[in-house]
Amino acid sequence: MALKRKVRILIAKIGLDGHDRGAKVLASMLRDNGYEVIYLGLYNTPEMVVQSAIQEAVDIIGISFHSGEHLTLTPILMNKLREHQLGEIPVIIGGIIPMEDENILIGMGVKRVFRGSLVSEVIEYLNHYFK
Amino acid sequence: MEEKEKDSDVMDSYHEKPTGFKTWSGLPLKNWYGPGDVSTINYGKNIGDPGNFPYTRGIHQDMFRGRYWTRREVTGYGTPEETNQRLKYLIKEGSGGLNVIPDNPSIMGIDSDHPRAKGEVGVQGVPMCTRQDMELLMEDIPLEKISMSLIVSSTQTPVALSQYIALAESRGLKPSDLAGTTQNDPIHCRYAGFANSSPINLALKTGVDVIEYCTLNMPRWYPINVNMYDLREQGINAAQELAFGFSMAMLYIQGVLNRGLDIDSFAPRFAFYCSAHIDFFEEIAKLRAARRIWARIMKERFGAKNPNSLKFKFGIHTAGCSLVPQQPLNNIIRVAYEAMAAVLAGVQSLHCCSYDEPIALPTEESVRLAIRTQQILAYETGVALVADPLGGSYFIENLTEEIEQQANIIMEKIETQGGMKKALQMGWIDAQIDEAALKYQREVENGEHIVVGLNKFRTDEETSVGKVHRISPDSEEKQITRLKKLRESRDEKKVKDALRALKSRAEEGEKENLIPAMIEASRQYATIAEILGTVRIVMGEPYDPLGVLSHPFF
Numbered sequence: 001m002a003l004k005r006k007v008r009i010l011i012a013k014i015g016l017d018g019h020d021r022g023a024k025v026l027a028s029m030l031r032d033n034g035y036e037v038i039y040l041g042l043y044n045t046p047e048m049v050v051q052s053a054i055q056e057a058v059d060i061i062g063i064s065f066h067s068g069e070h071l072t073l074t075p076i077l078m079n080k081l082r083e084h085q086l087g088e089i090p091v092i093i094g095g096i097i098p099m100e101d102e103n104i105l106i107g108m109g110v111k112r113v114f115r116g117s118l119v120s121e122v123i124e125y126l127n128h129y130f131k
Numbered sequence: 132m133e134e135k136e137k138d139s140d141v142m143d144s145y146h147e148k149p150t151g152f153k154t155w156s157g158l159p160l161k162n163w164y165g166p167g168d169v170s171t172i173n174y175g176k177n178i179g180d181p182g183n184f185p186y187t188r189g190i191h192q193d194m195f196r197g198r199y200w201t202r203r204e205v206t207g208y209g210t211p212e213e214t215n216q217r218l219k220y221l222i223k224e225g226s227g228g229l230n231v232i233p234d235n236p237s238i239m240g241i242d243s244d245h246p247r248a249k250g251e252v253g254v255q256g257v258p259m260c261t262r263q264d265m266e267l268l269m270e271d272i273p274l275e276k277i278s279m280s281l282i283v284s285s286t287q288t289p290v291a292l293s294q295y296i297a298l299a300e301s302r303g304l305k306p307s308d309l310a311g312t313t314q315n316d317p318i319h320c321r322y323a324g325f326a327n328s329s330p331i332n333l334a335l336k337t338g339v340d341v342i343e344y345c346t347l348n349m350p351r352w353y354p355i356n357v358n359m360y361d362l363r364e365q366g367i368n369a370a371q372e373l374a375f376g377f378s379m380a381m382l383y384i385q386g387v388l389n390r391g392l393d394i395d396s397f398a399p400r401f402a403f404y405c406s407a408h409i410d411f412f413e414e415i416a417k418l419r420a421a422r423r424i425w426a427r428i429m430k431e432r433f434g435a436k437n438p439n440s441l442k443f444k445f446g447i448h449t450a451g452c453s454l455v456p457q458q459p460l461n462n463i464i465r466v467a468y469e470a471m472a473a474v475l476a477g478v479q480s481l482h483c484c485s486y487d488e489p490i491a492l493p494t495e496e497s498v499r500l501a502i503r504t505q506q507i508l509a510y511e512t513g514v515a516l517v518a519d520p521l522g523g524s525y526f527i528e529n530l531t532e533e534i535e536q537q538a539n540i541i542m543e544k545i546e547t548q549g550g551m552k553k554a555l556q557m558g559w560i561d562a563q564i565d566e567a568a569l570k571y572q573r574e575v576e577n578g579e580h581i582v583v584g585l586n587k588f589r590t591d592e593e594t595s596v597g598k599v600h601r602i603s604p605d606s607e608e609k610q611i612t613r614l615k616k617l618r619e620s621r622d623e624k625k626v627k628d629a630l631r632a633l634k635s636r637a638e639e640g641e642k643e644n645l646i647p648a649m650i651e652a653s654r655q656y657a658t659i660a661e662i663l664g665t666v667r668i669v670m671g672e673p674y675d676p677l678g679v680l681s682h683p684f685f
Contacts, residue, residue, distance in 0.1 A: 015235075015250065015251060016235040016236060016239060016247065016248070016251045017235060017251075017255070017324065018235075018323055018324010018325055019324055020324055021364070021365050021366055021452070021568055024565065024568065025366075025568050025569060025572045028565070028569055029569070029572065029573075029576075042324055042326075043247075043327070043677065045247070067235070067254055067255045067492075068254055068255070068491065068492055068601075068602070069250050069251065069254065072250040073250060096456070096488075096489055096490060096491065097490075098490050098491045098595075098599045099456075099490070099595045100595060100599060101599075115456050115490070116455050116456040116457065116489050116585070118575070118576055118585065118586060119572060119576055120576050
C-alpha cells in the first residue's frame with residue numbers, strides 16, 4: 001500500500017495578541033487526526049507566515065484571531081501570498097470574528113471562517129477538502 | 132414517518148437526564164450529601180464564623196451589609212483622550228473605581244510607533260507610552276478622589292506606576308495621596324500571551340520592586356493582584372487555579388521578604404483575581420476553599436500575625452472562555468449565574484463579561500447590561516443580605532474540603548520541584564496547562580460537557596449581535612503622530628541622563644529598587660520602551676522584546 005503523504009497545515013497567530021489556547025488545542029487535535037501541523041505560535045508577521053509556508057511546503061494555512069485585528073492583517077497576508085505566487089494555498093481563519101466580517105474575509109480570498117466552532121467541525125471540513 | 136420521528140423526539144426529550152455526574156473540573160458527585168460527608172469537618176477549626184479564622188465563610192463579619200462588592204468594568208480603547216471621555220462618563224454615572232487596560236504594545240513594553248505595533252495601537256486597550264499619555268488619560272480627573280486600577284502586566288507596571296506618580300507630582304500630590312491597584316503579576320502574563328516580553332527574572336525583579344516601593348510609600352495602594360483568572364482561562368481546572376495562583380503568590384512573597392520587609396507590612400495589600408466559571412457549586416466551593424488555604428499559608432508558613440494578612444481578598448472576572456458566539460444572547464444567562472456564584476462566595480470586586488465578547492469588542496450597550504446584571508443581583512435578588520448563605524450545606528462543605536485537598540496536593544507537587552519558578556522553568560506548568568486545555572476541549576467535543584448552542588441545541592440560522600464596536604482607524608495615527616512630536620520636543624539630554632541613572636541603578640543588582648529612577652525618567656518623558664529596554668539590557672535581555680529595535684541612546 002502506498003504511503004499517503006500527510007496533509008501539512010500551518011497554524012499561526014499574527015499580530016501581538018496573545019490568546020493562543022484555541023490555536024494550540026486545534027494544533028494538537030489535528031495531529032491526533034493524522035495531519036502534519038506546523039505550529040508557529042505567537043507574534044508572527046504576515047511575512048513570517050508566508051516564509052514558513054514556503055519552507056514547509058504547506059497545503060493549507062490556518063490563522064487564529066482574537067482581538068479585532070483580522071480585518072487589518074488578513075489583507076496583508078493575502079497580498080503577501082499572492083506576491084510570492086502562493087495565492088493558491090487555501091487560508092482558513094478562526095477565532096473571535098463578528099458574523100458581519102465573515103463575508104468580508106471571504107471577499108479577501110479566505111476559504112472558510114470558523115467562529116468559535118467545535119474542533120470536529122474544522123476536522124470535518126479539512127477531511128472533506130483534502131479527500 | 133415524519134410524525135413518528137417527531138413523537139420519538141418528544142419522548143426522548145421527556146426522558147432526558149444528565150449523563151455524567153462530575154463537576155466541570157472532574158470531581159465525582161454523589162446523589163446527595165448528608166452528615167456523614169462532613170463528619171471530619173470541625174466548624175470552629177475548618178469553617179469558622181464569617182470574619183473569623185480561617186475565613187472560609189468570608190473575610191467580613193457583616194459581609195455585604197458593610198459594603199457591596201465593587202462593580203468595576205474595564206475601560207481602555209482608541210487614544211488616551213477617547214478613554215478619558217469614557218472615564219469621565221463612568222465617574223458621572225457614579226463610578227468611583229476606575230479600571231484601565233492598556234493596549235497590546237504597551238503591555239509588551241513597546242511604543243506605539245514600533246513597526247510591529249501597526250494595527251494594534253488602541254485596539255485592545257489604551258496606549259500608555261509616556262507620562263503624556265497618562266496626562267491625557269487622566270485629564271480633569273482628580274487623582275486624590277478616585278481609586279485607580281491599572282490592569283498592567285508586571286513588565287509594564289513599574290513604568291505605568293511611575294508615570295502615574297510623576298503626573299500626580301505635577302499636580303502637587305504625593306504618592307501617599309494615591310489610591311488604587313496595579314495588577315503587577317510577574318508570572319501570569321506569561322500565560323496571557325506575553326512570555327517573551329516578560330522574562331521571569333526581569334518580571335520578578337520589577338514586580339517585587341513595585342511591592343516594596345508601594346509598601347514604603349503608598350499606603351493606599353494595592354501593589355499586586357495575583358492573577359489566577361488568566362491561568363484558568365488557559366483551560367486548567369478549579370483546583371489547579373488555586374494551586375498555581377497560591378504557588379505564584381508564595382514566590383512573590385518570598386521575594387519581598389528577601390528585601391527585608393516584615394510580612395505584616397505588605398501582606399494585607401496582597402489581592403487576587405479569580406475566575407467564576409460555569410459550574411455553579413464548584414466555583415463557590417473553590418472560593419471558600421481559597422480563603423481557608425490562604426489563611427493557613429499566611430499564618431503557618433509565613434508567620435503573619437495581622438488578621439488582615441490572613442484574609443484572602445479577591446476580585447472575580449466571570450469566565451470569558453465559558454461564553455460562545457452561537458446564539459450570543461445565551462451568554463447573558465451564563466454571566467448571570469457566574470456572577471451569582473461570585474456573590475454567594477463573598478466576592479470583593481466583580482467584573483461581568485459582556486455577552487458579545489466571543490464575537491467582538493463589547494459595545495456600550497452590552498457593557499451596560501453587564502453592570503445591570505450586577506445591580507439586579509445586588510438590589511433585587513436579596514442574595515447579598517446574608518453572609519455565606521450556603522455555608523453549612525453538607526454538599527458545599529464537602530466540596531470545599533475536596534477542592535482544598537486537591538489544591539494542596541498540586542501545591543505539594545510544585546513544592547517538591549523546588550517551587551513555582553523551578554516548576555515553570557522546567558516546563559511542568561506549561562505541560563499541565565496544555566494537558567488540561569486538551570482534556571477540556573475533548574470533553575466538549577465528545578459531549579461529556581454540554582455547551583448549549585455549541586454541541587447541543589444548535590440552530591441553523593445564527594443571530595448577529597447587531598452593532599459591532601470598532602476602533603476608529605484615525606486613533607492609531609493620532610497617537611503615533613503625537614508620540615513622534617513628543618520625542619522631538621522633550622529635553623533629550625535630560626531623558627538621556629535619567630536613563631543613564633536608571634541603568635547604573637539597575638547595575639547595582641537585583642535588590643536595588645528601580646522605581647525612583649523610573650519616576651525620574653517618566654518626569655522627563657522617557658517612553659516605556661526606553662525605560663524597560665534600559666533595564667532589559669542590564670539583565671542580559673535584548674532592548675526590544677521583539678528583537679527589531681535597538682537602544683536609541685546607548
